[in-house]
Amino acid sequence: MSNVYVADQPEAAREGRPSGRLLEVEDLRVEFRTRDGVAKVINGVTYHVDAGETLAVLGESGSGKSVTAQTIMGILDTPPGFVTGGEVRFHGKDMLKMSGEERRRIRGEGIAMVFQDALSALNPVFTVGFQIAEQFRIRRGMSRRDAKKRAVEMLDQVKIPNAQQRLNEYPHQFSGGMRQRVMIAMSLALDPEVLIADEPTTALDVTVQAQIMDLLADLQRERHMGLILITHDLGVVADVADRIAVMYAGRIVEEGDVHELYAKPAHPYTLGLLESIPRIDEKGQQLRTIRGLPPSLLNIPSGCPFHPRCPMAQPICPEKVPPLLQLGPTRASACHFAEELVQRD
Amino acid sequence: MTDSILEARDLVKYYPVTRGVVFKKTVGHVQAVDGVSFDLRKGETLGIVGESGCGKSTLAKVLMHLEKPTSGGVTFNGQDIYKLGATGLRRLRRNIQLVMQDPYTSLNPRMTVGDLVGEPFEIHTEVAPKASRRQKVQELLEVVGLNPEHINRYPHQFSGGQRQRIGIARALALRPEIIVCDEPVSALDVSIQAQVMNLLEKLQDEFGLSYIFIAHDLSVVRHLADRVAVMYLGKIVEIGTEDEIYERPTHPYTQALLSAVPVPDPNSRRNKAIIRLTGDVPSPTNPPSGCRFRTRCWKAQDVCARDVPLLEVRSGSDHPSACHFAEKREIVVSHEAGELTELPTRTL
Numbered sequence: 001m002s003n004v005y006v007a008d009q010p011e012a013a014r015e016g017r018p019s020g021r022l023l024e025v026e027d028l029r030v031e032f033r034t035r036d037g038v039a040k041v042i043n044g045v046t047y048h049v050d051a052g053e054t055l056a057v058l059g060e061s062g063s064g065k066s067v068t069a070q071t072i073m074g075i076l077d078t079p080p081g082f083v084t085g086g087e088v089r090f091h092g093k094d095m096l097k098m099s100g101e102e103r104r105r106i107r108g109e110g111i112a113m114v115f116q117d118a119l120s121a122l123n124p125v126f127t128v129g130f131q132i133a134e135q136f137r138i139r140r141g142m143s144r145r146d147a148k149k150r151a152v153e154m155l156d157q158v159k160i161p162n163a164q165q166r167l168n169e170y171p172h173q174f175s176g177g178m179r180q181r182v183m184i185a186m187s188l189a190l191d192p193e194v195l196i197a198d199e200p201t202t203a204l205d206v207t208v209q210a211q212i213m214d215l216l217a218d219l220q221r222e223r224h225m226g227l228i229l230i231t232h233d234l235g236v237v238a239d240v241a242d243r244i245a246v247m248y249a250g251r252i253v254e255e256g257d258v259h260e261l262y263a264k265p266a267h268p269y270t271l272g273l274l275e276s277i278p279r280i281d282e283k284g285q286q287l288r289t290i291r292g293l294p295p296s297l298l299n300i301p302s303g304c305p306f307h308p309r310c311p312m313a314q315p316i317c318p319e320k321v322p323p324l325l326q327l328g329p330t331r332a333s334a335c336h337f338a339e340e341l342v343q344r345d
Numbered sequence: 346m347t348d349s350i351l352e353a354r355d356l357v358k359y360y361p362v363t364r365g366v367v368f369k370k371t372v373g374h375v376q377a378v379d380g381v382s383f384d385l386r387k388g389e390t391l392g393i394v395g396e397s398g399c400g401k402s403t404l405a406k407v408l409m410h411l412e413k414p415t416s417g418g419v420t421f422n423g424q425d426i427y428k429l430g431a432t433g434l435r436r437l438r439r440n441i442q443l444v445m446q447d448p449y450t451s452l453n454p455r456m457t458v459g460d461l462v463g464e465p466f467e468i469h470t471e472v473a474p475k476a477s478r479r480q481k482v483q484e485l486l487e488v489v490g491l492n493p494e495h496i497n498r499y500p501h502q503f504s505g506g507q508r509q510r511i512g513i514a515r516a517l518a519l520r521p522e523i524i525v526c527d528e529p530v531s532a533l534d535v536s537i538q539a540q541v542m543n544l545l546e547k548l549q550d551e552f553g554l555s556y557i558f559i560a561h562d563l564s565v566v567r568h569l570a571d572r573v574a575v576m577y578l579g580k581i582v583e584i585g586t587e588d589e590i591y592e593r594p595t596h597p598y599t600q601a602l603l604s605a606v607p608v609p610d611p612n613s614r615r616n617k618a619i620i621r622l623t624g625d626v627p628s629p630t631n632p633p634s635g636c637r638f639r640t641r642c643w644k645a646q647d648v649c650a651r652d653v654p655l656l657e658v659r660s661g662s663d664h665p666s667a668c669h670f671a672e673k674r675e676i677v678v679s680h681e682a683g684e685l686t687e688l689p690t691r692t693l
Contacts (some may be wrong), residue, residue: 235607238613279609287542
């Protein structure tokens with residue numbers, strides 16, 4: 001199938017950009033100081049994304065996947081959230097040490113974000129066109145008219161029909177899927193190098209979800225963006241990701257190439273997740289479950305945070321925190337028994 | 346059919362759309378449910394799937410007698426439920442119970458678990474004498490896998506999955522024959538979802554329950570349901586056994602819906618060409634003439650705009666399918682491209 005986009009180069013030519021690690025998060029630590037105590041939300045998260053690559057960050061609610069993204073974007077609510085350690089490097093420069101002004105310059109042009117709930121992320125009292133054009137006026141110094149023209153182009157790119165007309169409509173006049181397209185148009189307006197999509201399709205129906213995921217994948221390929229896809233849906237991840245980082249209780253418990261990770265999980269939590277989902281392509285018998293509940297972040301179990309729920313737990317697990325160790329060129333796992341797990345059949 | 350416990354016939358539910366504050370004028374109707382018929386057999390799980398706005402939850406409300414239908418009827422064990430008097434209705438309520446989607450808002454935060462699960466006994470005092478109620482509640486908590494000693498705790502002290510278990514215990518209290526589950530696991534995390542689904546299966550075996558299981562997640566429905574009805578814009582477009590719907594779907598909408606579900610296996614990417622539906626679901630206030638799916642269908646012909654396709658067994662379909670051109674198509678195993686696709690078929 002052809003003739004989908006006029007595949008012209010987006011405005012900033014990619015060749016001019018430095019190669020190598022685009023965005024790196026290293027040993028990031030974030031805590032929330034609440035009335036009930038200190039919740040250690042992120043306890044040493046390390047991951048990176050390169051240009052043109054899709055990294056899926058997989059985890060259940062409370063695993064810290066969204067807070068990591070908020071910290072990268074610099075939109076963490078402080079207080080209660082405090083960064084207590086680590087670095088977030090963009091093109092090798094630590095963003096956590098930058099001034100507000102420097103960070104603002106990266107936001108939108110360097111790193112942009114798509115939020116889960118487009119209705120609450122968009123401003124209800126301004127038209128969609130105004131909200132997209134605003135970026136061109138303020139950041140690019142365009143005139144109102146030119147900015148509006150660019151906004152129409154953006155809506156066209158995310159395949160909103162009648163873009164010219166819909167520019168003057170308000171967010172509530174759009175359907176859920178169309179609203180998410182507007183969000184994507186807005187985040188891509190300044191041609192970012194990294195796009196963080198935080199559960200972009202969770203609120204949408206399956207047929208619409210498929211449309212949006214396709215759109216994201218196409219735009220990413222065209223623009224050679226790094227994409228961080230935050231999700232809890234193992235199906236979506238299998239469809240689009242190159243690499244996966246699995247999070248549990250504020251840590252990365254496993255990281256690896258998508259094919260290897262699905263074929264041979266190297267952490268009991270990943271294995272448990274894969275076994276506990278009902279699948280559309282199989283009529284299964286009873287589902288395997290992960291016993292117990294995710295831990296409270298106010299009181300994370302000692303040693304490996306997964307040990308109270310782990311079927312493989314040994315005496316060492318509550319004693320010692322397993323470090324995230326490299327298993328191969330593209331694999332890392334934070335389990336004391338990762339090797340055994342991978343070798344086991 | 347002799348073994349069916351609940352029969353719905355031509356259920357229609359329209360909500361009026363009004364304009365004006367003082368002099369209200371009806372300017373149209375939201376056709377939420379429009380001519381739905383099915384049987385629920387004893388001990389089976391009937392899954393109802395569809396996207397948001399297709400009328401699944403309205404259907405649940407009508408079946409529960411929380412809303413009266415605009416026309417059509419439902420019989421429970423041969424009795425028309427909309428013709429029951431006050432006493433009859435009370436008895437009916439004992440037999441059909443509801444588990445709701447959101448375990449955070451469906452439990453009163455000021456009531457303890459004991460009060461919440463025991464409340465049905467206050468209304469239906471004949472089920473359990475006052476003295477034995479506390480014990481009954483504790484038994485129920487045990488059945489759904491909660492600690493009976495937590496009877497005096499409040500909902501906020503429980504996690505989402507545990508709260509959903511409280512909701513299930515409450516639905517079970519009066520030993521109903523049918524439980525209508527409206528998206529019971531969609532608010533839960535993956536690892537918890539499996540626990541609740543296993544619990545629902547266990548309870549069905551133990552108490553011989555019949556479930557009407559409403560969900561938008563096709564994988565979840567496949568796992569639990571014996572038969573499945575697919576809804577689109579207020580109508581059932583296809584109904585059949587789990588195998589018929591998932592392995593041999595004949596309605597284009599079902600085929601598109603199934604092909605859009607991501608499979609948790611990165612190796613399936615290569616042999617996967619997905620039918621992409623274009624556009625959005627039309628408004629239920631003004632649905633398309635004839636077949637309601639025709640505006641998004643790649644098979645649409647003139648006849649589709651003219652005649653409403655009946656839900657019946659056709660030459661191309663071994664189970665009822667509401668499409669003039671129903672035919673089998675391999676969807677789940679090897680995905681095949683649709684002819685009219687706006688978005689490109691992804692080849693990775």
